[in-house]
Structures are given as C-alpha cells and as structure tokens.
Amino acid sequence: MTTEHSQPARAARRVDHLVLPVGALSVARQRLEALGFMVAADARHPFGTENCCVYFADGTYLEPLAIDQRETCEATALRGNVFTARDQAYRFRRGEDGFSAIAFATDDATGDHARFRAGGLSAGRMLRFSRAFAGADGQKARLSFRLAFAADLRAPDVFFLTCERIGSVTADRGALIRHANGVVGLREVAMCEPNPADFQYLLEAVVGTREVNAHSFGIELAAANANIAAYSPAGLKAWFGENAGGHGRGLRLRAVVFAVADLAATRRLFAERGIAFAEIAGRLVVAPAPGQGAAFAFEAA
Numbered sequence: 001m002t003t004e005h006s007q008p009a010r011a012a013r014r015v016d017h018l019v020l021p022v023g024a025l026s027v028a029r030q031r032l033e034a035l036g037f038m039v040a041a042d043a044r045h046p047f048g049t050e051n052c053c054v055y056f057a058d059g060t061y062l063e064p065l066a067i068d069q070r071e072t073c074e075a076t077a078l079r080g081n082v083f084t085a086r087d088q089a090y091r092f093r094r095g096e097d098g099f100s101a102i103a104f105a106t107d108d109a110t111g112d113h114a115r116f117r118a119g120g121l122s123a124g125r126m127l128r129f130s131r132a133f134a135g136a137d138g139q140k141a142r143l144s145f146r147l148a149f150a151a152d153l154r155a156p157d158v159f160f161l162t163c164e165r166i167g168s169v170t171a172d173r174g175a176l177i178r179h180a181n182g183v184v185g186l187r188e189v190a191m192c193e194p195n196p197a198d199f200q201y202l203l204e205a206v207v208g209t210r211e212v213n214a215h216s217f218g219i220e221l222a223a224a225n226a227n228i229a230a231y232s233p234a235g236l237k238a239w240f241g242e243n244a245g246g247h248g249r250g251l252r253l254r255a256v257v258f259a260v261a262d263l264a265a266t267r268r269l270f271a272e273r274g275i276a277f278a279e280i281a282g283r284l285v286v287a288p289a290p291g292q293g294a295a296f297a298f299e300a301a
Contacts (some may be wrong), residue, residue: 010208011088012221013072013162013206013207013224014023014104014223015102015103015165015186015223015224015225016060018099019065019099019101020063020100021065021096021098021100022096022291023066023213024066024291027291028291029052029064029291031186031290031292032054036290037179038055038177039052039182040052040173040176043200044206045131047072047083047129048067048068048076048084049065049066049067051063051066051092054179056184056185057177058184058185060186060226063103065087074088076158082123082124082159085124086100086159093156097295099253099294100253101161103147103160103163104162104163104223106163109126109147109162109163110148111161113126113149121151121202121206122149123159124149126146126147127145128166129145130145131143144165145164145165146226147161147163147164149161149247150202150206152199154199154249155199155251157252157253158253160202160206160216162206182261182262182266183258183298184259185301186226186256187226187258187299188226189227189257189259190229190231190236190255190295191229191230191231191254192232192233192235192244192247193230193232194249196218196232199251203221209221209222217231217232217235236254238280239281242254242287254294254298255295258299260298262300263300282299285297
C-alpha cells in the first residue's frame with residue numbers, strides 16, 4: 001500500500017490558523033482584547049459554528065470557535081461534516097474552552113486528502129464552504145475554502161486540516177493585524193503526550209516534513225513558518241509552567257507561542273491591565289483562562 005513515506009519529498013506546510021473552541025464569542029473577545037489582541041467581527045459558517053478571528057502580520061490567525069446554531073451543527077455532523085463532528089466530540093470530552101486543531105495552508109486540498117487516505121490518516125470526507133469576512137474598515141468580502149482532514153484514533157482530542165483558499169478574493173486585514181501587545185505572528189504550537197514519538201508519523205504527514213528533532217522533552221518539526229512541538233508532561237511544565245498531570249495518552253494541543261516586536265512593551269501592557277503571567281525561559285507565559293483555551297507565551301521576535 002502506498003504511504004506518505006513512499007511519496008516524493010514535499011516542502012513543509014505553513015501553519016494557516018489554530019482552532020480554539022470557546023463557549024461564547026463574547027467571552028473570547030473580552031479575554032483576547034484584555035490580552036492586547038485586535039479581534040475581528042463575528043463571522044458565521046454555513047454549518048452552524050461562528051468565529052471571531054485574530055489575524056497576524058505573518059498571515060496566520062487564531063480562530064476562536066463557538067456554536068451559533070446547535071441544531072445545524074448536529075445535523076451537519078450526522079451528514080459527515082468532519083469539522084462540526086470533531087468540534088462536538090471535543091466539547092463533549094474537554095468542555096467549551098480549549099484548543100482542538102491546527103490548520104495548515106495548502107494549494108491542493110484534494111491531493112492532501114488523497115495522501116491522508118493513502119497513509120491511513122484521513123479523518124473523513126473533504127469540506128468546501130464559503131463565509132463572509134468584514135475588514136476593520138467595514139469592507140466585506142466572501143471567502144471560500146476547501147478543507148482536507150487528518151487524525152489519529154489514538155488521539156481523539158486533536159485533529160489536523162489543510163486549508164485551500166478558492167478563488168482570487170483577498171481580504172484586506174489592515175488594522176486587524178496591529179495588536180496592542182505587539183504580536184506579529186506565530187512562533188510555535190505545542191502539544192503534550194507522555195510518549196511523543198508514538199505520534200511522529202502522524203506529525204510528519206500533517207506538517208509535511210520528515211526532519212524531526214528528538215530530545216529528552218519530546219519531538220519538534222519545522223513547519224514552513226512555525227515550530228510544531230510534541231512535549232512530554234515534563235517538557236510542557238519546563239517550557240510553559242503547565243501541569244499535565246492526569247493528561248493520559250493521546251496528543252492534546254496545549255500552548256501557543258507568539259512573536260512580539262517589543263517584549264518589554266508587552267510586559268508593561270500586561271502589568272497595566274492586571275494580566276497574570278510567569279517569566280519562563282525568556283518568555284511571558286499566560287495560563288489558560290475562559291475564552292483562552294491554551295497557554296499563551298510571548299517572546300521577542
């Protein structure tokens with residue numbers, strides 16, 4: 001059987017966005033704005049979910065995801081919509097606040113789907129949809145996407161997708177990428193698992209690289225624009241101060257590292273706004289909170 005390992009070498013994929021389930025967009029907006037992020041207007045998906053994204057100058061973004069129409073979400077999941085089905089499963093197991101998925105950019109979601117199927121990693125059928133986008137200046141655009149999904153049954157609380165933008169419409173994000181906390185982009189996405197090497201093949205396939213840095217705290221892979229790390233509980237504690245006790249087996253997404261233009265300015269902002277943080281390995285680390293389902297770390301660009 002053809003597998004990802006027998007495919008010709010491909011360039012590592014670029015992280016496109018991160019999916020963070022939340023109970024309500026209003027709570028996420030309040031928390032993210034307190035942290036100094038500029039948050040886009042609420043937007044709705046045709047399959048019952050909604051988001052309020054945080055865009056960055058490097059082209060990546062956060063997608064806080066809430067339920068808009070529960071009946072629609074449930075109905076589309078029953079019809080095979082992987083996105084809503086995985087979101088429902090995550091909320092059932094992990095609650096309303098968390099970090100469920102990494103989306104990678106692609107120009108060939110159809111090819112990715114075929115590769116995921118050939119490697120035994122497909123999470124289900126592809127998804128194509130459109131949604132409205134409103135820029136900071138009020139200008140509106142209609143964005144269309146094609147998604148391919150990958151997952152591992154041993155890790156029910158995380159999934160991966162590749163996201164292909166369809167058509168030539170480019171949204172002007174303008175002021176939406178200027179953040180009071182100085183964030184200019186993503187630096188690292190961190191997962192946790194007691195034995196990270198058990199998921200090396202999965203991560204190689206979704207990141208699109210076979211170059212793996214293995215060390216005592218876990219494994220790391222270089223996406224085109226960010227580090228993708230799977231740490232042991234000891235590694236998660238060392239780098240983010242997060243206690244992964246009771247984590248159990250299976251990958252879980254736990255932390256995001258942001259690059260900031262001026263770390264001292266970010267520190268002052270947090271102090272002025274009463275945002276609790278720890279300083280670990282030269283980073284400012286903010287623990288998860290309602291509306292912020294992962295640890296957020298900020299380091300100098």
